[in-house]
Amino acid sequence: MNELNQKLNQYFAGKIVRKDLTKLIKGNAIVPTYVLEYLLGQYCATDDEDTIVSGVQTVRDIIARHFVHRDEAQYIKSLIRERGSHRIIDKVAVRLNDKRDLYEAQFINLGLNRVPIADEVIRQHKKLLSSGVWCIVTMAYIANTDDASATPWVIENLKPIQMANADLDNYKEARSAFTKDEWVDVLMQSLGLNPDEFSFRSKLIQLARLIPFAENNYNLIELGPKGTGKSHIYSEMSPHGILISGGEVSKAKLFVNNSTGDIGLVGYWDVVSYDEFAGRDKRTDKGLVDILKNYMANKSFSRGTDVYGAAASMVFVGNTDHSVPYMLKHSNLFEALPRDYYDPAFLDRIHAYLPGWEVNKLRNEMFTADYGFNVDYLAEILKELRKEDFTHAYKSFFDLSNSITTRDKDGIGKTFSGLMKVIYPNGDCTEVEAKELIEFAIECRKRVKEQLVKIDETFETVDFSYKLRSSGQAITIETLETLQQPINAGENSNSANSLVVLQDTSIVSDVPLEAGQFVIRDNQIGVSFDVLFGQYLRGATEIILCDPFIRHPHQFRNLLEFVTTVVRYKEADTELTFYLVTNNTSDYIEDSRKSLTELAESVLASSINFQFEFNAALHDRSITLNNGWKIVLGRGLDIYQKTNGRYDIAEFIPEKRLCRACEITYLKIM
Structure with missing residues (x-):
């Protein structure tokens, strides 16, 4: 195990699980992640490989024997009848039958309705009265020959799938053993994601999706392209959140039923999330929007003559119809919302708008096989933190x-x-x-x-x-998408709050260059070596590039693109000497030497004498030019995040790539 996994096992033994196990056992079971990890937490919360192998098999057996698939409902009913009782895993919702003065349970997958359930169970688990909770239930079958109208189905034991408690003090104490970066990576792994594939800003966006679980009455919206996992966390990662379709909710279901007096979803769940919220032509209830506006502003709602309070956070996730540059120029970032929600009074009650367009579509390498918190444990911790x-x-x-x-x-x-x-x-x-x-x-x-x-x-x-x-x-503070809107080429680009996208690299050099700094933010796009260095290269006949990390394929791509920029900006009839000073390890040095020699041969025809050396003591990153400029590189040439693959146009157009946060400093040395 790596050092972070070892620390997790040391400080959170019994509360973590290896995240690849969840995917390994899920198969075709339509069951939330927190249900699977609840079971994994019972049998696989260890770093002992033999125990993990045995535990995985146990959980697989439990899922195979007890999880109710809808297409096997009749078989499970028969099994309960033949055995007299049987333990099942199903989603259970309860309603009060006021005519018979008793509570009745509905089993979503098993297809049973009106099964009597004890009042004491409801007092202990009130959330059963909402849209349903995943439970482990021991069901019995007792035929009543005296009363043909009585149901033969009996609930012998019912236990919602969630941790009984979580010690917040111990959690906080153990947190102090981790650095900020370590802890952020722990949380990313707990979400099933590989932190190495994300910039810090991208990690913040992912972790911001957890805020509604930790913060009372928090109103969040995230709009962006499909396939980025916007709604996944609200349906899979916590037993305290519910995901509903934006078109399938009513005033009675969300707030209170005037006919029965039953409190709706906001009274039972910590997070109520609208899925597929966007859609200009979606039919909506204007009355619901009005109640929602009052609730989001005042944490209360009125139906009839009574006023109710609740702490549920509201989350709205949906897909955008157009690109961000198009929306910013022709409309706005809320354009995709249904008409009744396209209301300034409603929108002003939203605390945060997450930029879903910055989140890459999930690829296989973006998932982790390392350890993370059992999501049920994390969910209970976040629920406790709502009190602070x-x-x-x-x-x-x-x-x-x-x-x-x-x-x-x-x-x-x-x-x-x-x-x-x-x-x-x-x-x-x-x-x-x-x-x-x-x-x-x-x-x-x-x-x-x-x-x-x-x-x-x-x-x-x-x-x-x-x-x-x-x-x-x-x-x-500026929003990143605003900074990335192109402005006229040729304007000075040294400001931390501006970005120039050069449309024509043959621009004359009549714009005075200034010393200063160019600050690149995480996930910023529109940045190329032309933008950063082009005008500063003019007139140089000697360039010294110091970058200790030129060894991996993407680093060689960056070097080749920088040399290409040099070729474009040098005078055709002048000769130029290019020195590369880099570092390397024994694993890469021979391949690097061959690649650099090949690069040197390829630029001879462009009148560039390319030379290189390996310096084991090198740490600094800079470009020194004999035209009087020195450029200090915060990250060297390695400013780009990984692209989505060979067929991503960002592989060929640098301005389409997401950047890593860094600073470029321009110094006048002559």
């Missing part, structure tokens, strides 16, 4: 701009609080760590407000900035 409040914790480090409205501050504070609970549950973080969270929280709320300004002229533009209390420095 970090909404104002940012104020010890930062002051928000006075122009930010109360509703904006509420959204920012709740997002910050949720991320604190997820990443720093003990409340212990540095200013630098808190800065990452507050900037993400501000951006998520600004994304909402910017679109409201476009939709409704009564909304005013807000200065989404904050000040560091430690230094008084003011920092303005």
Whole structure:
């Protein structure tokens, strides 16, 4: 095991599971991940390989023998009748039959209805009264020959599939043994994802999906392309959340049934998520939208003469119809919503808008085979954290701009609080760590407000900035998609808040270059070596590139693209010397030498004398030019994230690639 897996087994023994096991045993069983990992947690929460092998077989046997597939319902009923009793795993929903004055259970897959269930079970597990809970149930069959109308089905024992409790204090104490990066990777692995495939910003987007489980009355929306796992977490990862189709909910189902007085979903679940929420032509209930607006703003709703309160967070996930540049130019980022939800008063109640378009479609290598928390354990921890409040914790480090409205501050504070609970549950973080969270929280709320300004002229533009209390420095936050909108080629690109996408690399060099910095953010697109270096290469006849990491295929691709940029910007009738200083290991050095020699031969015809050396002491990353400029490279040439494969156009168009966060510094040395 790697070091992180070892630490997890050391500090969270019995509460973790190897994530590839879930996929291994799921097969065709239509059962949530938390159900499978509940069982795996009973039999496979160890690092002992023999115990894991035995446990996996046990769980497989349990699923095979006791999980009820709908097409096998009649066989299971027969089995219960022949044996007298049998244990099953099924989703159970309960209703009160007021005519008979008793509670009756419905078994979703088994197809049984009106099975009497004891009042005591309902008092212990009230969530059964909602749309259903996965349970392990011992069912009996007792024929009653005296009363033909009586049901022969008897519930002998029922246990919802969720942990009885989770010790939050122990969880917080163990968290202190992990660094921030280690803990973020633990959480990513707990979601079944391979952290090596994600930038830090991409990890934050994934973890932000957990905020509704940790934060009361949190309103979140995520719109983006298909296949990015937007709704998966709300249906699979917690027994405290429910995923419903946006077109299948009514006022009675969501809030309260006026006829029966039954409380709806918001009274039983921590998270109510609308799936496939987008769709301009979807039919919706305007009355439901009005109640929802009041609930999202005031944590209460009224039906009839009574007013009810609830703590359920609301999540809206859906697909966009157009690309982000198209929406920003021709409409807005909410354009795909149903007409009744395309309402400024409703949209203003959303605390955060996650940029779903930044999330790559899930590929096989993006899933992990390492250890992570049993998701049922994590779900119970997040539920416990709902009792705590970090909404104002940012104020010890930062002051928000006075122009930010109360509703904006509420959204920012709740997002910050949720991320604190997820990443720093003990409340212990540095200013630098808190800065990452507050900037993400501000951006998520600004994304909402910017679109409201476009939709409704009564909304005013807000200065989404904050000040560091430690230094008084003011920092303005921009949404990443706004920064990436192309501006006129040839304008200076050194500002941290601007990006130039060069449409024509033959631009004359009459624009004065300036010393300064270019800050690249995680997931930023539109960045190429032309944009970063092109104009600074003009007039240089000697280039020294220091980059210690030129050994893997993607690093050689970056080097080749940089050399190609040099070829385009050099004068055709001049000769240029290119020195590469790099580092290497014994595993790669011979192959690297051959590849670099081949590159040197290929550029001879372009009047470039390419030379290279391996320097084991090299750590710095820079480009030194004999035209008076030196460029300090925060990450060397390795600024791009992995693409989606050979047939991704980002393989051929650098501006389409997602970047890694880094800084490029331009220094005038002559």
